[in-house]
Amino acid sequence: MSIISAKMLTKVYAGKIRAVDNLDLEIEAGQIFGFLGPNGAGKTTTLRMLATLLPIESGEATVAGIDVRRQPAKVRQHVGYVGQLGGADSLATGREDLILQGRLYGMNTFEVKKRTEELIDVLDLREFANRKGSTYSGGQRRRLEVALGIMHRPEVLFLDEPTTGLDPQNRANLWVQIRKLRDIGTTIFLTTHYLEEADALSDSLAIMDHGKIVAQGTSRELKQQIAGDSVLFSFKNDGEIIEKAIRIFKQQPYVREATIEGEQVRLYVKDGAVALPELLRLLDKENIAVKTMALSEPTLDDVFLRKTGRSLRDTGPNGKGNGESR
């Protein structure tokens, strides 16, 4: 049985913006489920509805077998949540904050103390557990927040953009912790706009855009849909040359797709190693001078591109900013 299930989940803001649009979702227990998409795709809204933070107005959802709409209070006992904002207390020490969290979940004093020490070890907080939250670095704070989220040993942990703002080392560190949690049986539902994160961390994933899921499966399955490699060309003279090149490319039987991306041309070919020399020969014959070319195996970005016609890397808050994730 799925641990998270949603049917026709919809959220409309201001009467017209369909932030989440008839979403269906089935997530098996015990895995890391990645929710990938550009900012504003509706990932956070979906997660907030499942985590009981936003009322479900249309559609249905169950988490750990409990109806989120009818029994949000009961769902809260079974889920942990770490939001983008975090929620660690700046004025309390990490240890105090953990103890309070446990007490709010109804644990007794003895249980709370034991669990707090356990989490301090698991998330490597000992060094700063007795310091006030305001003194923590970004990575330390995030680790405390994850600890707060799993205090009550939830079956499902929601993580909203958990590694945003962390440096590469802290990000890698957090990935290790997240995998550890999965290995002890926690189902992790995480949103991210980092391709690399979704690719490396998720056991299965869904790609979301404009409130809809555009692709779903394991990373490998999704990339196989692309079936082939991607080749990116740029030419010494653009403009008409691009049009001409596209015409030539499209005539080749092994070219499955050829599209213009800015000043460049992207091709999907069956086998890049065979196609590339052939393509170069053709271009040479037509006197089209190549400036750069790149051959790559398909990535999740290619999947996104295929499904939406846009690159994930162009949809971020600062365009190129997301490129770092590759």
Place this chain on the structure above:
Amino acid sequence: MKPLRDTVLLFKREFIHSLRNPTWLVVGLMTPLLYLALYTPLLQKLAGGPGFPTTHVLNVFLPGMIGYMAFMNGVSEGYPTLFNLKDGQIERFRVTPANRVALLISPILADVAWMFVFIVILIAVAVPFGFNANIPGLLVTLILLGLLVMVTGAFSVAIALINKEISSFAAIVNGISLPVLLLSGVLLPLSMAPSWMRVVAHFNPLYYVVEANRLLAAGDIWNSTVGLAFLVTVGLAVGTFWWATRVFRKAVA
């Protein structure tokens, strides 16, 4: 049981937070002390005149002043709410099974507790200067002011949750506070005011509290004005809490 337990847990946390933020404590105490030191001397010549029937001006001024403190204490409650909204704490607690009313009421109760501490200090300072402290009356005053903080606190938190931005929150709260304070007689009794002002003041809940405070300071506990002040404040407390709880449940951080 659970609502009570959660309230105690969260109350402790809030109360200790204030200790860790000594600037807040010092400023909170300095304001009324400064009024006492630098404003009451201006009133000395009014003693025995209109509005100041008693022997010492402090007996009229201090009860008003503590009404002002309570009002401002509660009204400022929205600022920490806004900070906790921004750093994700409100969201974090809303995902836990913590009781919703406990989440809302605990910081306000901590504020009430701190206000009691301030008022006791203020009175201790004022007694050597001639303030005539009537203990039973003051105890009833504390209860009334506690209720007042609940009203203004819940109101302020709700406004903060609706507006989410500090600038619009501050504008609304300041815009409402000033006329309410001026029309309540906190600084000077409204018995000195022209009749139209006194008529308008009757629509101001704080006016009843301040009037009751002055009677209570004189030990006049069983006065009907005191009863009316309790009636108005309790009614408002129920109303604002009902509203604020609704806002809190819906609040999208």
